[in-house]
Amino acid sequence: MSFQDILLAIISRLDGERYKHAAFHLMKGKRSGQTLQDTEYYRLHPFFGMLPSLGNDDFDEAYGRLSEEGLIIESAEGIVSLTDAGRNKARTLPATRLNGWVYRGRERIFFSRLSLAVQTVSNLAAGRRGFLPVTNDPAIQGDVRRLLLAFRGTGSAETFRREIVVSLEESGMEPGRLSRLAARLSGAGISGMTWDQLSEATGLKPIDLKTELVETLHIWLSVIEGGRYAWLSALAEGIRPDSLLTGSARKTEELYRSGLPMGAIAVQRGLKMSTIEDHFIEIAINDPEFPLDHFVSDADAEAVEREINRLKTRKLSVLKEKFQNLSYFQLRLVMARAGKGEPHGAV
Amino acid sequence: MGPSEQTAVPAELTELLKQVTGFDAFRPGQEEVIRSVLAGRDTIAVLPTGAGKSLCYQLPVHLTGGTVLIVSPLLSLMEDQVARMKSEGEKSVAALNSFLTPPEKSAVLRNLGGYRFIFTSPEMLMQRHVSDRLNELDIAYIVADEAHCISQWGFDFRPDYLRLRQWLEGLRRRPPVLALTATASEEAIRDIEAYLLMDRPVKFIYPPDRPNIALQIVPLAGREEKTEWILQEIPVTTGPGILYVQSRKRAEELAERLRGCRVAAAAFHAGMEKEDRMLVQQQFLNGELEWICATNAFGMGIDKPDVRHVIHDQLPSSAAQYIQEIGRAGRDGGQSLATLLYSGQDAETAMFIALDELPDPAVVRFLADCIASGENARTAGERAGLSETAVRVASYWIGEEGADGAAARMEALAAGKRRGISEMVRFAEGEGCIRERLLSLFGATPAQQTGQCCSGCGLRMEEFRNGRTPGGEAPALSGWKERIGRLFNLSTL
Numbered sequence: 001m002s003f004q005d006i007l008l009a010i011i012s013r014l015d016g017e018r019y020k021h022a023a024f025h026l027m028k029g030k031r032s033g034q035t036l037q038d039t040e041y042y043r044l045h046p047f048f049g050m051l052p053s054l055g056n057d058d059f060d061e062a063y064g065r066l067s068e069e070g071l072i073i074e075s076a077e078g079i080v081s082l083t084d085a086g087r088n089k090a091r092t093l094p095a096t097r098l099n100g101w102v103y104r105g106r107e108r109i110f111f112s113r114l115s116l117a118v119q120t121v122s123n124l125a126a127g128r129r130g131f132l133p134v135t136n137d138p139a140i141q142g143d144v145r146r147l148l149l150a151f152r153g154t155g156s157a158e159t160f161r162r163e164i165v166v167s168l169e170e171s172g173m174e175p176g177r178l179s180r181l182a183a184r185l186s187g188a189g190i191s192g193m194t195w196d197q198l199s200e201a202t203g204l205k206p207i208d209l210k211t212e213l214v215e216t217l218h219i220w221l222s223v224i225e226g227g228r229y230a231w232l233s234a235l236a237e238g239i240r241p242d243s244l245l246t247g248s249a250r251k252t253e254e255l256y257r258s259g260l261p262m263g264a265i266a267v268q269r270g271l272k273m274s275t276i277e278d279h280f281i282e283i284a285i286n287d288p289e290f291p292l293d294h295f296v297s298d299a300d301a302e303a304v305e306r307e308i309n310r311l312k313t314r315k316l317s318v319l320k321e322k323f324q325n326l327s328y329f330q331l332r333l334v335m336a337r338a339g340k341g342e343p344h345g346a347v
Numbered sequence: 348m349g350p351s352e353q354t355a356v357p358a359e360l361t362e363l364l365k366q367v368t369g370f371d372a373f374r375p376g377q378e379e380v381i382r383s384v385l386a387g388r389d390t391i392a393v394l395p396t397g398a399g400k401s402l403c404y405q406l407p408v409h410l411t412g413g414t415v416l417i418v419s420p421l422l423s424l425m426e427d428q429v430a431r432m433k434s435e436g437e438k439s440v441a442a443l444n445s446f447l448t449p450p451e452k453s454a455v456l457r458n459l460g461g462y463r464f465i466f467t468s469p470e471m472l473m474q475r476h477v478s479d480r481l482n483e484l485d486i487a488y489i490v491a492d493e494a495h496c497i498s499q500w501g502f503d504f505r506p507d508y509l510r511l512r513q514w515l516e517g518l519r520r521r522p523p524v525l526a527l528t529a530t531a532s533e534e535a536i537r538d539i540e541a542y543l544l545m546d547r548p549v550k551f552i553y554p555p556d557r558p559n560i561a562l563q564i565v566p567l568a569g570r571e572e573k574t575e576w577i578l579q580e581i582p583v584t585t586g587p588g589i590l591y592v593q594s595r596k597r598a599e600e601l602a603e604r605l606r607g608c609r610v611a612a613a614a615f616h617a618g619m620e621k622e623d624r625m626l627v628q629q630q631f632l633n634g635e636l637e638w639i640c641a642t643n644a645f646g647m648g649i650d651k652p653d654v655r656h657v658i659h660d661q662l663p664s665s666a667a668q669y670i671q672e673i674g675r676a677g678r679d680g681g682q683s684l685a686t687l688l689y690s691g692q693d694a695e696t697a698m699f700i701a702l703d704e705l706p707d708p709a710v711v712r713f714l715a716d717c718i719a720s721g722e723n724a725r726t727a728g729e730r731a732g733l734s735e736t737a738v739r740v741a742s743y744w745i746g747e748e749g750a751d752g753a754a755a756r757m758e759a760l761a762a763g764k765r766r767g768i769s770e771m772v773r774f775a776e777g778e779g780c781i782r783e784r785l786l787s788l789f790g791a792t793p794a795q796q797t798g799q800c801c802s803g804c805g806l807r808m809e810e811f812r813n814g815r816t817p818g819g820e821a822p823a824l825s826g827w828k829e830r831i832g833r834l835f836n837l838s839t840l
Contacts, residue, residue, distance in 0.1 A: 053620075122834045130434040132431075132628065133434070136426050136430055138447070138454070139451050165828060179825065181827065185831075186834075188836065190633075191630040192626050194619070194626050
């Protein structure tokens with residue numbers, strides 16, 4: 001799927017309820033309460049953080065084209081909706097195989113390690129000890145050095161190559177996609193191709209190639225996580241995070257679990273209350289055991305959920321009008337838990 | 348054992364050279380500089396680009412023991428140097444700079460004593476926990492790389508570099524300092540001596556002449572004609588080469604048109620992703636690319652010995668910059684060519700770009716007021732529309748000398764830049780021997796006989812047309828299994 005198609009798929013889920021930049025923040029993986037909430041309500045997990053270094057230019061270009069092609073339309077207030085043509089087009093799009101919510105851009109670390117490992121093995125096999133590494137990142141260099149030492153002398157290069165080939169075959173990805181993946185790798189006497197070079201060779205736009213590579217890596221990682229490939233598993237170590245919470249939210253959660261109330265956490269951490277609230281939303285989204293009833297009564301929570309289903313809306317302002325007695329924070333918490341399927345307040 | 352003035356200097360340093368680098372002989376200047384460092388003297392070495400400056404600090408530590416601290420103001424260059432040393436097999440190297448993430452940085456700091464070479468930037472030295480750790484080390488000598496940047500008269504003055512002085516003042520025991528640069532005027536050398544608190548330094552100053560680089564100036568009417576010349580000449584002259592241009596857009600445009608003429612060319616500029624910049628460098632080193640169209644914004648510290656041709660599409664803003672950039676040709680000593688494409692409008696463009704950087708007095712005062720009222724210099728600079736460099740330079744001088752002093756400094760810098768550009772215009776428009784004219788800007792004269800001197804003295808152009816380097820294969824798409832096989836060297840089976 002092209003970047004533009006992916007943008008259309010995202011907008012089709014946010015249809016008529018969000019501004020243009022909601023999709024941008026989503027793709028970049030912004031850790032704000034709003035974006036995390038959107039991800040959850042609109043089931044946008046595959047796309048969250050898919051391109052952390054996405055630039056405005058690429059985004060605006062794709063957005064502009066969707067608009068020119070009459071697939072989307074912006075209201076006077078800037079709310080984006082699909083046109084009928086857009087809705088028809090969105091229905092024909094294939095399902096994405098991105099897994100942004102889980103990997104959050106960390107597939108790049110896997111690919112850097114892989115690139116450096118391939119380059120090193122390739123140069124050693126060619127009898128060259130000195131070469132300009134594809135990455136200067138000392139963390140990546142350290143990872144690869146440890147890995148190569150660990151696998152030293154086990155008939156290794158051929159095993160490594162076979163793992164790459166067999167796992168990619170197992171993934172079922174089509175050959176064109178795999179040749180674009182292989183083209184980014186460097187070795188003795190052959191260098192990887194830049195995005196511009198690949199673009200010229202394939203006729204695809206650089207942003208589409210970048211998006212495709214992310215998806216390719218997500219698919220490949222899911223195969224590798226089956227655990228049958230020793231080299232590749234070592235290269236993928238730590239890529240799938242243990243906790244889906246961001247670092248700062250994790251700290252807030254720890255303090256909360258140790259018994260501190262929200263206000264005290266804000267004071268102790270020197271953070272604004274709104275930030276702590278964002279953390280709680282993040283925790284509520286991620287933690288199936290979140291004790292919602294400590295924040296909202298069961299009756300209120302049920303009423304809000306009924307209203308969400310009745311109005312088919314996730315708009316905070318609409319809900320706030322209806323439930324003046326509840327704070328925005330309480331409403332956001334209920335929305336975060338809505339549709340999670342287990343009884344509220346189960347601890 | 349600590350480094351000290353008693354280090355025994357073997358009569359035959361060439362033994363050590365052979366052992367460490369595999370080379371049989373020093374290049375001019377290297378041995379003298381190394382002996383001076385080994386004797387524990389403060390040393391200033393002005394060696395032409397391509398003379399092997401880095402060897403001057405790489406070798407002595409093998410006799411002194413301890414750690415070498417290399418302070419470099421240009422981050423990209425530092426990264427390149429570290430990568431190059433590692434690729435040459437020296438693994439005991441670390442770079443301590445702002446490119447590191449906090450965990451990487453603490454990892455480097457933890458192992459600091461274990462490195463033989465530590466590259467760092469002046470800003471890093473000002474961080475308390477860094478300088479404390481460095482103070483615990485057994486530092487054999489300190490190297491100030493690109494030392495001309497410490498002088499406000501240099502073409503790329505880095506005020507941060509002046510902080511090196513504060514750091515030197517705070518050292519418990521001050522090891523000898525080696526200042527290295529390719530180009531420095533007399534004013535700049537005086538600044539280096541003063542700012543680095545040097546004690547009766549030994550000076551080795553070699554004229555920046557590179558006899559194996561022939562010089563050519565081609566007068567053309569304007570951009571269109573330059574493009575035409577480039578598309579006509581590059582396909583028939585010997586490469587590999589670097590084409591320096593003024594903007595990212597121009598780099599991309601020319602690279603694309605050259606590819607249209609079947610020249611394996613790619614653009615290289617700071618707007619590209621880091622990974623892609625690495626790939627382009629690698630392709631160039633491997634011979635998969637023959638020409639690079641690069642902006643000077645990004646320091647190309649890559650050491651490709653067989654660059655045969657450097658072309659400037661635009662007049663560089665100073666003689667120092669020009670000589671540094673053409674110095675990337677012919678590092679292997681082979682006959683090479685440097686071509687300057689010059690048109691009458693170039694001065695105006697160069698002037699605009701050089702002066703656009705510098706804040707005028709009103710802006711300096713605005714910045715000073717903002718800083719005085721407690722605003723962060725960077726955000727104030729952003730509001731005034733200044734570049735990051737401009738903010739750095741201006742706020743440094745505001746801190747040192749107040750608003751009026753800083754404004755005067757900026758005026759002086761602007762005047763210096765204007766002088767530099769006028770000098771280049773006179774150089775480009777002058778008559779007679781180009782080499783003489785260029786060297787005279789450094790108070791030097793051609794030292795040696797050259798095979799091919801310059802277009803002023805007459806060039807045998809056919810010698811630069813004796814064939815394109817076939818090079819490797821240009822990057823191309825292939826079947827994935829085949830490519831992976833090639834990466835693992837199966838193609839040779």
